[in-house]
Amino acid sequence: MSGYAKGSGRVPTGFAAETFISESTFRQAHRAVEANPNAENTKKRKRENKGDSSIVSGAGAYKGPWARYEEERPDAASDDEFGDDEEVEIIYEEDEIEGNPAPPPKKLAGTDYHDTEAEGETSExxxxxxxxxxxxxxxxxxxxxxxxxxxxxxxxxxxxxxxxxxxxxxxxxxxxxxxxxxxxxxxxxxxxxxxxxxxxxxxxxxxxxxxxxxxxxxxxxxxxxxxxxxxxxxxxxxxxxxxxxxxxxxxxxxxxxxxxxxxxxxxxxxxxxxxxxxxxxxxxxxxxxxxxxxxxxxxxxxxxxxxxxxxxxxxxxxxxxxxxxxxxxxxxxxxxxxxxxxxxxxxxxxxxxxxxxxxxxxxxxxxxxxxxxxxxxxxxxxxxxxxxxxxxxxxxxxxxxxxxxxxxxxxxxxxxxxxxxxxxxxxxxxxxxxxxxxxxxxxxxxxxxxxxxxxxxxxxx
Missing domain, CATH: 2.130.10.10 (YVTN repeat-like/Quinoprotein amine dehydrogenase)
Known part of the structure; x- marks a missing residue:
């Protein structure tokens, strides 16, 4: 087995890229899971970034509430093998619980309603x-x-x-x-x-x-x-x-x-x-x-x-x-x-x-x-x-x-x-x-x- 293909199923762009990782990295991750099968459940899963609401498709596109849970990467050292992808901002659910609210999503231009709160009162x-x-x-x-x-x-x-x-x-x-x-x-x-x-x-x-x-x-x-x-x-x-x-x-x-x-x-x-x-x-x-x-x-x-x-x-x-x-x-x-x-x-x-x-x-x-x-x-x-x-x-x-x-x-x-x-x-x-x-x-x-x-x-x- 020369590598493990990690397909991601359907994605918003309609295209799934295959990514190869080395056999040694795969074995290492496999052994870690076998040694502690419940490790996945002890950590809170983190969601992918919701994306920018002004981008409809492509990199950084808006996923909103449909953002999937991010799959754990087996090893930080193997990041290079994924290629230099765009940095993704991850919002941890733990952070939100501790009182660090997630940044509000940007308004979509087409539905950018006039905010009455922001209206200033003037008198002349x-x-x-x-x-x-x-x-x-x-x-x-x-x-x-x-x-x-x-x-x-x-x-x-x-x-x-x-x-x-x-x-x-x-x-x-x-x-x-x-x-x-x-x-x-x-x-x-x-x-x-x-x-x-x-x-x-x-x-x-x-x-x-x-x-x-x-x-x-x-x-x-x-x-x-x-x-x-x-x-x-x-x-x-x-x-x-x-x-x-x-x-x-x-x-x-x-x-x-x-x-x-x-x-x-x-x-x-x-x-x-x-x-x-x-x-x-x-x-x-x-x-x-x-x-x-x-x-x-x-x-x-x-x-x-x-x-x-x-x-x-x-x-x-x-x-x-x-x-x-x-x-x-x-x-x-x-x-x-x-x-x-x-x-x-x-x-x-x-x-x-x-x-x-x-x-x-x-x-x-x-x-x-x-x-x-x-x-x-x-x-x-x-x-x-x-x-x-x-x-x-x-x-x-x-x-x-x-x-x-x-x-x-x-x-x-x-x-x-x-x-x-x-x-x-x-x-x-x-x-x-x-x-x-x-x-x-x-x-x-x-x-x-x-x-x-x-x-x-x-x-x-």
Whole structure:
């Protein structure tokens, strides 16, 4: 016998080379195995290198999870007889156990997905003047107006707006949510499907002040904290981000790998917020530690709305499972569960200024009202109809005096109803496409902002 042919069977290249080793080397290895037949089993077998994922065939080609176990070479001294093959990096399983992880495989160019984690958050001031002559930023509530934007609001009556007074343009896709600065309303925040968030001046030049970039997909909800110094955003890129309103700095990021549909800062606890997720859960986060501190898991479908009530000690949620649940804040067991056969999924909500009711945009083209006191019962007398919401989720808003209910419409209207009689007072043709966002100014008597499917914001008086 002149040598021992060591064939390797099928290989990725489709070619098996025969390798000859000397008879003495073969005998030596044979005797070693006979002397200790269990030696093979005492050592962990090592895998061949997984290869480079960018190489399809040839030397160093990608084997991935199909990499075979490497066959033991009988003798290190006989390496020369194999020829100078390319060096193969071997990852020992023992190393992985001891805490030396294997290097991550390179991404294949064709499936090199955009990593949202690596996306940097940026913010740019684009207004004409960042600070006034006293060094105050745009966060300072202006005093040079004929309306008082701070202090007690007083008994102010609201009226239905009649004319368009300004159009804000920056976003390139649908407006998903708008928010006035809490209490003063001198700034306006808008979120859009173009992944951008924008801050606008409501008075003076009515210009774009600051842009916030960092999400990679549509931003579906935003919410200020009680003082307006920070806001939280939720996006289809599965991240929730906490921003500093003034500097534009991203203060923290939160993700569970699922899409957040709705986020609400707790008005009484400024460092906590709730997020309604696509995987049926409501999550409670602490923004200081970045940790999730509570999970509310009783819904059977994606969560659509979260509304605080009872001086923020409780909150009400609705979901695609066509139910309504009320919770004590911090206790993950619902205190009320409502699911009737005639109910539809409720997609948007607005608390009544009195604190006694919550209005919900129902998917069957009506706005329904539930009491947010102890009983959490539906108020059967209050149903607002006449608008069309099918296929969209237009916002619902109640005027600061609690007398006017307003809603967007898929036909481009903004509709206004009388809270007491439920009669539709007025409809404004606000756009030639669906109006999705509607909010009342917290201080003005008849100012309303609307946002449509084309990304245009309109300010009405």
């Amino acid at each position: 001031f684009v207004g004409s003047q960042e600070y006034d002559y006293q060094g105050r930023s745009y966060m300072h509530v202006p005093n040079d107006l004929d309306i008082k934007l701070s202090g007690d609001r007083g008994e102010q009556k609201n009226f239905i707006p009649k004319k368009l007074i300004h159009t804000y343009k920056y976003h390139t896709k649908s407006i998903t949510q708008v928010r006035f600065m809490p209490d003063s309303g001198h700034l306006l925040l808008s979120a859009s499907a173009d992944s951008k968030i924008a801050l606008w001046d409501v008075y003076h030049q009515r210009e774009l002040l600051r842009t916030y970039s960092g999400h990679t997909k549509s931003v579906n909800d935003i919410d200020f904290n009680a003082s307006g110094t920070q806001f939280i955003s939720a996006s289809y890129d599965r991240y929730m981000k906490l921003w500093d309103t003034e500097t534009g700095k991203c203060l923290n990021k939160f993700t569970t790998g699922k899409t957040p549909h709705v986020v609400r800062m707790n008005p009484s606890i400024p460092h906590e917020f709730l997020a309604g997720m696509s995987d049926k859960k409501i999550l409670q986060y602490d923004t200081r530690s970045g940790e999730m501190v509570q999970e509310y898991d009783h819904h059977l479908g994606p969560v659509n709305t979260i509304t605080f009530c009872d001086e923020d000690r409780r909150f009400v949620t609705t979901s695609d499972d066509k139910s309504l649940r009320a919770w004590e804040y911090g206790i993950p067991v619902p205190i009320k569960f409502i699911a009737e056969p005639y109910m539809f999924a409720m997609v948007r909500s607005a608390p009544h200024p009195s604190g006694k009711y919550i209005a919900f945009q129902s998917s069957d083209n009506q706005i329904t009202v539930y009491s947010s006191a102890d009983k959490f019962r539906q108020n059967r007398k209050k149903s607002y109809r006449g608008h069309n919401v099918a296929g969209y989720a237009p916002d619902v808003a109640i005027s600061p005096d609690g007398q006017i209910v307003s809603s967007g419409d898929s036909g481009g209207y903004v509709c206004f109803w009388d809270w007491k009689t439920c009669k539709m007072w007025h409809k404004i043709q606000a756009s030639d496409t669906a109006v999705l966002a509607v909010q009342w100014h917290p201080r003005e008597t008849s100012k309303v902002i609307t946002g449509d499917l084309n990304g245009v914001l309109k300010y009405w008086d």
